[in-house]
Amino acid sequence: MAWKRISDAVIRRLPLYLRVLEEVKSKQSSISSQELGSKAGVTPALVRKDLAWFGEFGKQGVGYDVEFLQDELRKILHLDAPIHMALVGVGSLGRALTRYNRRRFRDDPIFTINLVALFDADPKVVGTTFDGVSIHHITDISRVVAKMDIQMAIVTVPADAAQEVGNLLAEAGVKAILNFAPVSIDLPSDVHVANADLSLELQRLAYYIHG
Amino acid sequence: MAWKRISDAVIRRLPLYLRVLEEVKSKQSSISSQELGSKAGVTPALVRKDLAWFGEFGKQGVGYDVEFLQDELRKILHLDAPIHMALVGVGSLGRALTRYNRRRFRDDPIFTINLVALFDADPKVVGTTFDGVSIHHITDISRVVAKMDIQMAIVTVPADAAQEVGNLLAEAGVKAILNFAPVSIDLPSDVHVANADLSLELQRLAYYIHG
DNA sequence: TAGATTGTTAATCGATTAACAATC
DNA sequence: TAGATTGTTAATCGATTAACAATC
Numbered sequence: 001m002a003w004k005r006i007s008d009a010v011i012r013r014l015p016l017y018l019r020v021l022e023e024v025k026s027k028q029s030s031i032s033s034q035e036l037g038s039k040a041g042v043t044p045a046l047v048r049k050d051l052a053w054f055g056e057f058g059k060q061g062v063g064y065d066v067e068f069l070q071d072e073l074r075k076i077l078h079l080d081a082p083i084h085m086a087l088v089g090v091g092s093l094g095r096a097l098t099r100y101n102r103r104r105f106r107d108d109p110i111f112t113i114n115l116v117a118l119f120d121a122d123p124k125v126v127g128t129t130f131d132g133v134s135i136h137h138i139t140d141i142s143r144v145v146a147k148m149d150i151q152m153a154i155v156t157v158p159a160d161a162a163q164e165v166g167n168l169l170a171e172a173g174v175k176a177i178l179n180f181a182p183v184s185i186d187l188p189s190d191v192h193v194a195n196a197d198l199s200l201e202l203q204r205l206a207y208y209i210h211g
Numbered sequence: 212m213a214w215k216r217i218s219d220a221v222i223r224r225l226p227l228y229l230r231v232l233e234e235v236k237s238k239q240s241s242i243s244s245q246e247l248g249s250k251a252g253v254t255p256a257l258v259r260k261d262l263a264w265f266g267e268f269g270k271q272g273v274g275y276d277v278e279f280l281q282d283e284l285r286k287i288l289h290l291d292a293p294i295h296m297a298l299v300g301v302g303s304l305g306r307a308l309t310r311y312n313r314r315r316f317r318d319d320p321i322f323t324i325n326l327v328a329l330f331d332a333d334p335k336v337v338g339t340t341f342d343g344v345s346i347h348h349i350t351d352i353s354r355v356v357a358k359m360d361i362q363m364a365i366v367t368v369p370a371d372a373a374q375e376v377g378n379l380l381a382e383a384g385v386k387a388i389l390n391f392a393p394v395s396i397d398l399p400s401d402v403h404v405a406n407a408d409l410s411l412e413l414q415r416l417a418y419y420i421h422g
Numbered sequence: 423t424a425g426a427t428t429g430t431t432a433a434t435c436g437a438t439t440a441a442c443a444a445t446c
Numbered sequence: 447t448a449g450a451t452t453g454t455t456a457a458t459c460g461a462t463t464a465a466c467a468a469t470c
Contacts (some may be wrong), residue, residue: 059452
């Protein structure tokens with residue numbers, strides 16, 4: 001197979017497959033593209049095509065070995081080793097996401113993304129901890145990211161601070177950012193920014209309330 | 212134009228256009244597809260095609276009237292009248308989203324989605340209020356939704372309760388649901404469910420950390 | 423009028439689905 | 447072996463882009 005950048009549409013489905021594999025793991029040792037697809041809400045042909053981008057993981061007449069495929073998908077998504085994550089903006093949304101993430105990391109053994117540092121601009125909270133995680137000042141992003149080997153970040157700052165925080169994270173070498181601020185962040189193309197803009201999503205949904 | 216269901220890809224961009232229009236409103240009375248597109252991160256041809264699904268809003272040689280287009284987009288998205296929304300699951304994420312939404316509704320005059328009712332299963336919080344909004348028991352969803360004319364809902368309950376809560380909302384006539392629980396909810400096709408699954412999103416992003 | 427920009431049609435691009443030979 | 451299911455190629459579908467006549 002000639003080298004080609006794999007599309008985001010494909011990458012989005014891999015965590016879904018991972019979730020299905022975890023669900024069936026205790027009940028069966030192999031799974032067909034048929035079953036994996038129907039549990040993930042995807043056609044069997046698309047499951048096979050998605051997986052084929054990365055290798056030949058299945059066996060004709062049998063299907064895919066559940067544990068083997070799980071391991072392979074984890075490697076592809078870089079989830080085979082713990083990932084260190086930061087969160088910038090310890091307001092009410094930031095605190096809620098911190099709790100959510102910490103609990104998930106504690107309770108769910110397959111969830112390996114670990115929130116290890118918080119950042120804020122308010123001197124009153126800098127130096128304290130929340131849910132057991134230290135809060136640093138945003139001017140320390142570069143130093144702390146390097147020291148703690150942080151690879152991902154969640155941004156929950158007000159709209160007018162989001163771009164600047166994005167710049168600081170990018171300079172520090174963070175390559176993947178989940179942005180909850182209601183503005184898009186422009187960064188070099190080697191930094192992947194995913195927008196989780198609640199108000200945009202609600203406005204879109206309003207289209208479907210009919211009337 | 213023969214009738215055709217408008218794709219979700221188109222609907223997703225409309226709130227983006229709305230945001231750009233609000234931003235330029237004080238500075239100019241009209242805008243070209245060129246400028247609207249570049250500010251929204253979309254090609255000019257696509258802007259024109261998206262808008263053309265709903266009518267002929269522009270003027271050759273001039274562009275689109277900012278206020279007129281804003282009004283039209285609001286009507287299309289049903290944002291021309293206030294929308295009543297509920298939130299189910301008053302845990303830490305639910306409370307954070309409640310605050311976020313209430314503040315947005317208070318401070319931003321173009322944000323017309325109003326969170327008017329909270330629901331939870333815990334008798335200890337039922338009957339109290341949070342951020343000025345009453346918390347009802349989930350068995351009262353049907354009654355309260357009807358009485359308060361609620362059209363949308365946010366779901367922030369644990370995974371194992373999400374489907375049941377979805378059922379209750381659908382039975383009560385809610386047609387649009389934003390689901391934060393880490394499971395998909397199956398509902399009749401006239402109910403639109405958008406998934407905002409944080410852990411899925413983080414696992415996807417991990418692909419891009421390289422290494 | 424001359425210049426600008428729309429709405430729309432045709433061309434292109436990319437993603438999904440169907441089909442099937444290979445093979446466990 | 448017979449049945450099942452993969453990996454892959456070709457066909458289809460849908461979304462985006464390019465081009466341009468119409469017209470403000």
